Amino acid sequence: xxxxxxxxxxxxxxxxxxxxxxxEGCEVLGVDVDSRKVEAIAAGESYIEDVPSExxxxxxxxxxxxxxxARLAKADAVLICVPTPLSPNREPDLGPLVDAxxxxxxxLQPDQLVVLESTTYPGTTRERVAPLLExxxxxxxxxxxxxxxxxxxxxxxxxxxxxxxxxxxxxxxxSCAERAEAxxxxxxxxxxxxSGPEAAELAKLLENIFRSVNIALVNELAMLTDRMGIDVxxxxxxxxxxxxxxxxxxxxxxxxxxxLPVDPFYLTWRAREFDVxxxxxxLAGKVNxxxxxxxxxxxxxxxxxxxxxVKGARVSVLGVAxxxxxxxxxxxxxxxxxxxxxxxxxxxxYHDPHxxxxxxxxxxxxxxxxxxxxxxxxxxxxxxxxxxxxxxAKRARLVVDLRGVTRGSAAANVVRL
Ligand SMILES: NC(=O)c1ccc[n+]([C@@H]2O[C@H](COP(=O)([O-])OP(=O)(O)OC[C@H]3O[C@@H](n4cnc5c(N)ncnc54)[C@H](O)[C@@H]3O)[C@@H](O)[C@H]2O)c1
Numbered sequence: 001x002x003x004x005x006x007x008x009x010x011x012x013x014x015x016x017x018x019x020x021x022x023x024e025g026c027e028v029l030g031v032d033v034d035s036r037k038v039e040a041i042a043a044g045e046s047y048i049e050d051v052p053s054e055x056x057x058x059x060x061x062x063x064x065x066x067x068x069x070a071r072l073a074k075a076d077a078v079l080i081c082v083p084t085p086l087s088p089n090r091e092p093d094l095g096p097l098v099d100a101x102x103x104x105x106x107x108l109q110p111d112q113l114v115v116l117e118s119t120t121y122p123g124t125t126r127e128r129v130a131p132l133l134e135x136x137x138x139x140x141x142x143x144x145x146x147x148x149x150x151x152x153x154x155x156x157x158x159x160x161x162x163x164x165x166x167x168x169x170x171x172x173x174x175s176c177a178e179r180a181e182a183x184x185x186x187x188x189x190x191x192x193x194x195s196g197p198e199a200a201e202l203a204k205l206l207e208n209i210f211r212s213v214n215i216a217l218v219n220e221l222a223m224l225t226d227r228m229g230i231d232v233x234x235x236x237x238x239x240x241x242x243x244x245x246x247x248x249x250x251x252x253x254x255x256x257x258x259x260l261p262v263d264p265f266y267l268t269w270r271a272r273e274f275d276v277x278x279x280x281x282x283l284a285g286k287v288n289x290x291x292x293x294x295x296x297x298x299x300x301x302x303x304x305x306x307x308x309x310v311k312g313a314r315v316s317v318l319g320v321a322x323x324x325x326x327x328x329x330x331x332x333x334x335x336x337x338x339x340x341x342x343x344x345x346x347x348x349x350y351h352d353p354h355x356x357x358x359x360x361x362x363x364x365x366x367x368x369x370x371x372x373x374x375x376x377x378x379x380x381x382x383x384x385x386x387x388x389x390x391x392x393a394k395r396a397r398l399v400v401d402l403r404g405v406t407r408g409s410a411a412a413n414v415v416r417l
Contacts, residue, residue: 006075013151014081020187022059030065041065077113101132108136113145121270125197147171147180148197150204156325166190170200208263214249216284222251233404254291254333256322292336311345316375319382327354334381
């Protein structure tokens with residue numbers, strides 16, 4: 001018999017999981033505190049780019065979304081996919097996780113499997129989630145199963161899917177891991193069991209820290225090559241021809257999304273308890289945070305070379321989402337760059353096919369052609385697929401390209417990071 005799967009948190013992680021289990025014939029009981037999401041699911045309307053509405057609509061007969069936890073009592077397994085942000089002073093904010101776990105504890109049943117998917121520091125599952133669930137009177141590893149299995153979804157990616165991306169699983173006990181493997185085997189082809197939740201929690205952080213550190217390395221190089229008059233894109237391209245021992249990372253305006261700028265600091269915080277300073281993480285954060293300032297300096301110089309000042313210049317940002325192909329604005333460096341340029345007196349506009357409006361900044365996406373014609377400078381911050389950057393470079397008065405999409409163009413009006 002197919003399992004009944006409860007999913008707490010129906011966002012970028014939870015909704016694709018809900019659809020995947022529903023497609024395999026499982027009944028999905030979804031819980032989210034956001035009633036708009038619950039209503040959208042009932043109407044078969046997706047709010048996540050990677051889940052087309054047609055796909056959701058087809059699966060929605062098996063996805064029962066609600067704001068109430070009581071229904072989870074009927075689930076065989078419950079996956080927790082709530083946010084794990086940082087507090088304003090950059091410490092782990094486990095508020096949503098604690099709320100969700102407490103609410104689940106009230107309806108927890110013997111023999112249920114609970115899996116935490118949210119990214120977090122090593123120790124969270126055992127030291128925070130287990131005790132809260134045990135307030136139900138049931139013992140973790142004995143009366144109910146508990147595991148950690150990190151989500152690896154990469155919004156916008158199509159070459160690897162939930163099914164084809166190996167899934168790491170760390171159970172509190174052997175039998176917890178076996179239960180989790182049996183569940184995830186329904187939607188994933190390859191399962192990777194590790195010794196316990198801590199190894200799985202840290203493996204996820206290592207993946208994100210690895211990216212953060214390598215992006216910082218190439219960003220630092222971009223700041224140096226700028227002074228040295230060397231083309232960083234050419235250097236990266238040349239190094240990437242080495243068939244072994246090198247992995248390509250691209251420079252850019254800074255790190256966006258809610259993962260890379262946030263997750264590494266979960267480990268930094270935890271490491272302090274062990275008298276260890278995670279210097280790579282801190283340094284990577286520092287370098288990546290400098291990038292929007294470096295990019296603004298490039299804009300300033302490009303305008304200056306054209307006899308213009310930033311004050312009063314019409315600067316248009318092309319692409320404001322944090323990465324290509326999505327409309328997610330979380331921590332997007334474009335927002336910081338817009339703010340910095342505004343502070344300098346520039347008049348800002350933008351075009352982004354995925355982001356119709358930036359309400360907080362009082363801006364709406366303008367048609368590309370109009371934008372290019374009306375601008376003193378076009379700043380390519382995020383290179384969405386489907387946008388003809390070559391044409392933009394040809395038509396615009398001045399272009400600053402922070403993504404290397406105009407490589408190959410030697411036109412005098414184009415400046416690259
Ligand atoms: N988005 C990604 O690419 C990605 C990739 C890997 C891991 N993660 C991790 O997965 C976790 C979830 O991320 P996300 O991107 O899906 O976040 P999200 O903000 O898109 O979705 C989280 C959902 O949880 C809901 N929620 C919050 N508190 C709740 C509660 N107490 N009870 C029920 N629902 C609640 C929110 O309303 C929201 O719909 C985070 O730990 C994140 O770091 C995200």
